[in-house]
Amino acid sequence: MSTIQKNKLSLTGNQAAAEAMRQIDPDVVAAYPITPQTEIVMAFSQFHADGKVNTEMIRVESEHSAMSACIGSASAGARTMTATSSQGLALMHEMVFIAASLRLPIVMPVVNRALSGPINIHCDHSDTMAERDSGWIQIFAENPQEVYDHMFLAMKLAEHPDVQLPVMVNQDGFITSHGVEIVDVLEDKAVKDFVGEYKPKTPLLDLKHPVTMGALDLYDYYFEHKRQQAEAVKRAFGLFDKVAGDVSKLTGRKYPMVETYQFDDADYVIVTMSSAAGTTKFVIDSLRAQGTKVGLLKIRLFRPFPYKIISGLLKGKKGVAVLDRSASFGAFSPVYTEIMNSCYYLDARPNIYPVVFGLGGRDLTPKLIESVYTGLIGNKFKTDQIEYLGVRE
Amino acid sequence: MAFLLKDLLGKDKILTSGHRLCPGCGAPMAVKMVTMATDNPLIITSATGCLEVSTTIYPFTAWDTPWVHSAFENAGATISGLQTAFLAWKKKGKIDKEVKFLAFGGDGGTYDIGLQALSGALERGHDFVYVCYDNQGYMNTGAQRSASTPMGASTTTEPAGKKSIGKRIQRKDLTMIAAAHHNAYAAQSSISHWQDLMSKAKKAFEYEGPAFINVLSPCVRFWRVPSSKTVEIAKLAVETNFWPLFEIENMKLTLNFKPKERKPIIDWIKAQGRYKHLLQAGNEPVIDEIQKEVDAYFDYLVRLSSI
Numbered sequence: 105m106s107t108i109q110k111n112k113l114s115l116t117g118n119q120a121a122a123e124a125m126r127q128i129d130p131d132v133v134a135a136y137p138i139t140p141q142t143e144i145v146m147a148f149s150q151f152h153a154d155g156k157v158n159t160e161m162i163r164v165e166s167e168h169s170a171m172s173a174c175i176g177s178a179s180a181g182a183r184t185m186t187a188t189s190s191q192g193l194a195l196m197h198e199m200v201f202i203a204a205s206l207r208l209p210i211v212m213p214v215v216n217r218a219l220s221g222p223i224n225i226h227c228d229h230s231d232t233m234a235e236r237d238s239g240w241i242q243i244f245a246e247n248p249q250e251v252y253d254h255m256f257l258a259m260k261l262a263e264h265p266d267v268q269l270p271v272m273v274n275q276d277g278f279i280t281s282h283g284v285e286i287v288d289v290l291e292d293k294a295v296k297d298f299v300g301e302y303k304p305k306t307p308l309l310d311l312k313h314p315v316t317m318g319a320l321d322l323y324d325y326y327f328e329h330k331r332q333q334a335e336a337v338k339r340a341f342g343l344f345d346k347v348a349g350d351v352s353k354l355t356g357r358k359y360p361m362v363e364t365y366q367f368d369d370a371d372y373v374i375v376t377m378s379s380a381a382g383t384t385k386f387v388i389d390s391l392r393a394q395g396t397k398v399g400l401l402k403i404r405l406f407r408p409f410p411y412k413i414i415s416g417l418l419k420g421k422k423g424v425a426v427l428d429r430s431a432s433f434g435a436f437s438p439v440y441t442e443i444m445n446s447c448y449y450l451d452a453r454p455n456i457y458p459v460v461f462g463l464g465g466r467d468l469t470p471k472l473i474e475s476v477y478t479g480l481i482g483n484k485f486k487t488d489q490i491e492y493l494g495v496r497e
Numbered sequence: 498m499a500f501l502l503k504d505l506l507g508k509d510k511i512l513t514s515g516h517r518l519c520p521g522c523g524a525p526m527a528v529k530m531v532t533m534a535t536d537n538p539l540i541i542t543s544a545t546g547c548l549e550v551s552t553t554i555y556p557f558t559a560w561d562t563p564w565v566h567s568a569f570e571n572a573g574a575t576i577s578g579l580q581t582a583f584l585a586w587k588k589k590g591k592i593d594k595e596v597k598f599l600a601f602g603g604d605g606g607t608y609d610i611g612l613q614a615l616s617g618a619l620e621r622g623h624d625f626v627y628v629c630y631d632n633q634g635y636m637n638t639g640a641q642r643s644a645s646t647p648m649g650a651s652t653t654t655e656p657a658g659k660k661s662i663g664k665r666i667q668r669k670d671l672t673m674i675a676a677a678h679h680n681a682y683a684a685q686s687s688i689s690h691w692q693d694l695m696s697k698a699k700k701a702f703e704y705e706g707p708a709f710i711n712v713l714s715p716c717v718r719f720w721r722v723p724s725s726k727t728v729e730i731a732k733l734a735v736e737t738n739f740w741p742l743f744e745i746e747n748m749k750l751t752l753n754f755k756p757k758e759r760k761p762i763i764d765w766i767k768a769q770g771r772y773k774h775l776l777q778a779g780n781e782p783v784i785d786e787i788q789k790e791v792d793a794y795f796d797y798l799v800r801l802s803s804i
Contacts, residue, residue: 131586
């Protein structure tokens with residue numbers, strides 16, 4: 105039994121992120137408001153206005169400047185955070201890559217929202233998926249509790265001396281960001297002790313040891329530096345379970361890279377991420393009550409991607425539907441592609457079906473999820489054809 | 498309060514020799530004059546550009562002070578982050594020195610792509626100095642047109658031709674845009690007037706809040722002038738009133754230099770290959786128009802300074 109005192113609060117996903125940020129009390133937050141992330145910046149600004157944090161805030165004039173200011177701050181040696189959504193993430197795209205390549209452990213809640221055009225404010229994963237090759241660690245939360253917990257995991261993993269990489273803490277726009285749930289909140293002191301003091305390796309503020317960061321890197325060194333970056337992400341993968349375990353000790357909850365639900369004896373499986381997993385669990389319960397062996401594989405860690413764990417789990421399944429909340433026009437969607445990559449070398453390779461759902465916030469109803477399981481069982485899908493779930497054809 | 502050369506001789510160089518800027522480049526002159534104007538430790542950021550690429554070719558660096566570059570359009574935002582991190586460290590007692598924060602951008606990175614980030618940083622009131630080394634074009638990549646390219650100059654993206662005089666319109670008045678952020682100290686100077694530039698840099702470092710200095714910094718390569726003429730050509734810009742030296746503080750404009758008799762703009766035009774097409778017969782009206790604009794702008798500054 106954990107001896108740490110816990111409080112239960114009614115929080116939205118956004119408030120949960122802001123509450124975690126208050127408790128982490130970073131040195132610098134540079135942020136720009138955007139729907140549906142706005143509430144994070146507003147709530148944190150109020151904490152700042154009420155003197156509840158020691159953080160220095162920069163109210164930047166754009167997301168490009170938000171990430172640029174974060175890069176300045178983090179390279180100086182400050183513990184640095186921001187938050188964004190959709191167009192904001194797209195606008196900072198250039199700097200997102202640079203933050204990772206400068207090895208700056210910035211933590212950024214990303215409240216997933218569809219990318220324009222047409223303009224839409226509701227949830228899908230097109231924003232974060234466009235950054236999947238950026239070198240950031242990407243963690244996905246199912247609900248406000250996971251948003252809250254993931255913030256500490258993200259901070260510790262980002263700042264680990266062997267990692268030094270930025271982390272995105274993803275949650276579903278509106279569905280999670282504006283949905284109120286009961287969240288177990290830790291004592292401030294427990295968080296403070298857990299996150300500790302950030303010890304940057306080569307801060308610019310260390311005047312005695314001047315360093316040059318962001319030098320021009322040509323064909324004689326760039327490749328080696330990219331190779332080192334790949335190695336750092338690999339180390340983050342190796343350390344994820346350890347850091348997640350440390351957070352578990354604090355919260356009593358577990359954070360595996362991949363989570364399963366009613367999985368071991370399941371013949372037919374849905375693979376998905378974020379809030380869709382919650383709805384899927386609900387459907388599984390009702391289908392299981394009717395004696396159908398269905399299960400769920402939820403991906404928490406998308407970058408780096410846990411290929412081996414997933415192939416081990418999917419081995420021998422009869423049918424797998426991969427539910428992607430983003431599209432890759434003219435190609436299969438990102439999660440499906442990675443699942444296919446995971447399973448290629450399996451002897452008992454399951455049939456794997458690509459399903460795209462929920463673009464622009466289209467509701468994923470239990471009935472739709474049920475139709476996926478029914479389709480899997482009835483062998484109605486084709487492996488080479490994307491199923492668009494809930495769309496008017 | 499003038500700077501004395503004998504005092505400057507012994508000063509540590511922040512930008513050391515061995516960098517790969519062209520012979521005769523104005524940028525390192527601007528950097529050296531500005532960085533020698535303070536005794537405080539400096540943390541510097543540079544926008545992408547000549548200065549950045551030529552001073553930090555990995556694994557070498559010419560900077561003997563903490564320095565960072567991340568992108569082209571964001572020196573204003575980067576310096577905001579750097580300076581704010583310093584405030585956070587200071588609050589925690591992790592640093593006790595008075596550090597100064599300095600950003601360099603070329604005219605491409607400042608007039609054009611970085612204007613928003615600069616404006617944001619000035620408006621927010623961070624305590625920093627931003628120096629634009631203005632060489633009137635994207636010289637790092639081969640003389641493409643910028644908002645600072647003057648009327649009549651030929652660039653590779655708005656070249657002179659049978660039906661073109663080069664750039665058709667006047668350059669943007671960036672110094673006054675910076676001055677429109679009324680909390681900022683804004684100044685215009687030239688590498689040819691080192692006392693003027695260093696005094697303004699000193700004032701900018703001592704100013705509590707944002708400061709911006711626009712420094713004319715000739716590109717001998719693409720202005721098509723001999724590499725020995727950098728200072729001379731910059732001086733001519735001031736003496737023709739093409740590049741007036743002035744500063745704005747607390748919404749008060751001071752003209753720092755009024756030539757007794759301003760030289761005609763044709764002297765400035767004739768001295769540079771980038772204008773050579775203007776000397777062809779038939780282009781006299783263009784030169785007249787440039788002269789009129791130069792005089793009108795100087796009159797405007799005189800009126801503002803005497804109010």
